[in-house]
Every structure is written in structure tokens, then in C-alpha cells.
Amino acid sequence: MASTHGLLLLSPAGSFQENSSQFPTSPYRIYTSSTFIPKLWVIILGCILLVLAVIARTSSRGQLNIPKGVKGLPGPRGLPIIGCVPQLPSQHIWCQFHKWAKTYGSIYQVNLAGTNCVFISSPSIAEDLFVKRGAIYSDRPFIPAFKHDVRTHLHYVPLMSIGEDHKRGKTFMKSLLSSMPKDHLKATCRSAAKQLITRLLDEPSKFQASVEACTSGISAQIAWDDKDPAVAQETLRVTNELLCRISPDGAILNKLSFLKRIPEWVPDILQPWKVLENIRFVRERAFWEGQREKVRTEMKKGPTERSWTNTFFTSKGALPGIVDDTEAAYAVGLMAVIGSVLVSSPLQSFFLAMCHYPDWQVKAQAEIDSVCGNRLPTYNDIQKLPIVRAIIRETFRWRSPVPVGMWMLPNLGKGVPHALREDDIYNGHFIPKDSVVFALEWAMNMEETRYPDAESFRPDRWLDPDFPTYKEPLTHHPTITGHSGFGWGRRTCIGQEYTEVVHLTVVSAILWSCTITKKKDPTSGLDVKVPWYDFGPYAIVRPNPWELDIKPRDGERIEMLGMEE
16 A cells, blocks of 8 residues: 555555665555544544543642642742643743743743653752662653553663663663674764765755765664665654654644543544554564564675674674564664764754854864875874864754753663652752653753853863863863763763764764855855754754855865775
């Protein structure tokens, strides 16, 4: 059955297809979302009735039972039931959270549609709660948009609550990461960077799509030793659908969680959000399990390149944590997703920084030329390139990919909200059980005491001893490892080294070969305006598209790229 929307099709035999690209077989038969979407008035009527039911159910609920001798956290007052949701802007909601932090302090609470959300804008408070009290501050919030409760479902290890299953899933992921030879990762990144440069110069207007193809291609090779561009594209598609599910401003169930309470006997035709999630779930499973089987088939033919899936098969029984094929397929697939989107977001912000601050591009290019001359930089040069590292580190601070935290990635991602397991008292303030606690990364990165002139892109804050962020030796600092955006305590990212290798390899290659500039208007000859801050929604934010130009620094360097093995 084919979909005219390009969303999905399955042949009668069950083979997975997308726009003529073949993927491994799946036992599932899938139908498109358009098959089930009812008329709009039916959805509206159903939603109105459900809202009225929820109001009737919740209107009698009382306030939090705060123990004597303590007080509740400060915070803005909201409306009954929906709380402060109407006060949130449609774009860049983290800026509103930052404003509230300036009014109510470094830790405050907000009622968002019945959920008590606690926001922390102080690293010291985050350290106190997420690290020192990690035993009760390391749980996971419920995410309504998923088919199953992912807190207890090992298919999504990073979304799980703390427990034995989560522990063995995390152990498995750490083992896979550490098993990958660093030289193989460096070689994969170097090859992908060269392909990216070619695409950037051929079509500068599509630089964001090219960056995402590069990072998802690296992930696909490391996960499955698969160089097929269609597999990289499918990894990116799975990534974007997953982001929609985990983001508060993505799937409708994350906005209207009461829809999850609809009885099972209600037909799916009245629940289009449920149909869409079923489609996503089955397609994702078909892709990840199909990729696993593809590796198994290739290994039977003879030796294959190293990959996470290859390592699982060759080490089965000896690799700690996971032995089940399906659990392993999901773990590897999720690692590929994380490696794709979390790497591509800061890389896109790097292009934005170079448009606004071309002087730093010139400085980095001069540094690379002095170290590498007419050869492409390698990861082994990186200790001699502190300006390049400072640009990358400052990009993570200046335009964080997770400015307000997100609904996932406790072990492999950044800035994730924690759920409180039991009532707690902190500095005389009561914090109730089940509160969702965010480390407000945007506010931490804009704190003027630690980051003077915080709004500006200042890589020199990592290179100049006059800045409080300066560290020695400059052969090792600055580095993105240890950055607060990678999480706190028991949920700290374990993929920081992977992220750093990709960024250093790709950014240094771009700076060596290309010059990024603002685009000139062909009529007026003036620079086309580049947005200062215009980012998209979802848990991991990326800059919205803008126009720029990318030119080769000289023809000889580009010719050398094609000559390199």
C-alpha cells in the first residue's frame, strides 16, 4: 500500500520502502495517517467533551500540602488547571523561563497544565540537587505521546526511570561506546567532513541539510557500517519524529495529556494522534531491527567493518548489560539518533556565529594554516588548535542546542529534566514528589558574572586569563567535555568524547577549506540579513533557515581533498 504523502509504504511482501529506497523487511503492515484522520469537527467535539470532563475532575483538587515550618518555592501565579501555559510565548519559551528566574530567583516553580515544574538557573543548586541528592532527583517524567510508558520500557533506555533495567541498558551503551576504536571514528568523521565540504561548496543554500546528512551519515556508519545515503536520511527522519514525541511543544499528547485517558474502546478513528504514534512506532522498529538483520547477513558473507551492531554480535554473551536482539537494536538505533541530532545542532549554530563574527573565522583559519599548512587538519592536530576549540566551546554556550532541557537523553544527551522521586526540602523550601526539575541551560549560559558580555560570541573568554572561564593548559582547554549542557549527576552524558571528535574534525576541515560569509543581495549589493536569534521548536533546537554564502579559500585546497585517500 503506497502513501501519496511520502510518509510511508509497505509492499504486500512487507518490504520497507520510502520514495523508492529499499530497507530491510518487516513483518508489520502499516497504513498511512490519512487513512484514519476523521473530519475536523469530530476531533473538536471530542476534545471539548474531554476538556469539560477533566475540568470537572480536577476543579476540586486542593493546593499542595506543605509541611509546617517550610514554604513553597516562589514562582508566577497562573490560572486554575492550565497554570501559566497562557503566559508562555509561541517561540523561544526558555527566554520566558529566564525572565522568571530574574524575578523569582535561581530556583522557582511553575504550574504548567497541572505539572509542577521546577527550574534551576544556578550551577551550584543543580550540583546540590542532581549530584548530591541524585538518589531522589534522577528519575524520569511521564511522556504521554509514546505508545508505551517509556519509563519502564527498555526499548528507550535513556527515558527510563532509575532501576535495574535502566542500569543494564546504560551499561550496554557505555560498553558499545568504549569498544569503538577511536581511530575508526576519526577516519569516519574525516571522510564525512570531506564529503560535506563538497556539498557545501556545490549548494551553499542547502548547508543545513548537508550538515544533517553528514552527522546522520557518521551515525549510520558507526552504528551499522552502512554508507547508504538513504539509511542516513532514514536515521534523520526517525530522529525528527522522535523529537516531536519527546518535546513539550511537539505531539499533541504532550500538550493535552488528558487525551491519554481516553478508554481503549474508543475507535482509533477518533484518535488520530494514536494512529500517528502507532505508525511511528512500527516504522521505527522496522528500520532498527532491519538494520540489525542487515549487519547479521553481511557478517555471514565475510569480515565487515567495525560497528556497534557488529560488536554486539561478535561479543554476544561477553558484552555486559543487554543480550536480547530487540533491546540491542533499539539501543543502537537510539545511539545513532542521538549522535545525529545533537551533533548537527551546534554545527548549524557554528555557521551562524561565523556570519555574525567573521573576525573569529579569520583567526581560526590563520591558526590552522600555521599548524597544518596545505594539508587537511586531523584530530591529532587538535592540541595545537586552541582557537578552533574555543570557537566550538563558545558555540555550545552562545547557542545551546538544549536551552531549557528536554524529555530524553539522560545518558547520551544534554540538559534533560529530572523527576523527583519523593518530597524534598531544599533551603527551607518544599519541593513535592513528581515535580519535573529542569536545569535551565540558557540562563546558566547567560549569567554575566561567569560570562561577561554573555550575549556576545566571545571565544576569547576561553583563551584570555582575564576571563573567569579561562583554564590551562591550552593544549587541553577549552573543551566541550564537562560542559553543563551534557547533564548532571547520574544522568550525565556518556557520549561526550564522540561528540567532541565529530565537532573538532568537521569544524577544522570547514575552516581549512572554506570561508563562510553573509549572502549578498544581487540587486542592492547589500548583505542579506542574518537572524540574530531565530530557532525552531522541540527539545533539541536548531536555527531556522537563513541565507549565506560559502566559498573555497583557494582551488588548490579543494583539489587536494579529491586527491586524498
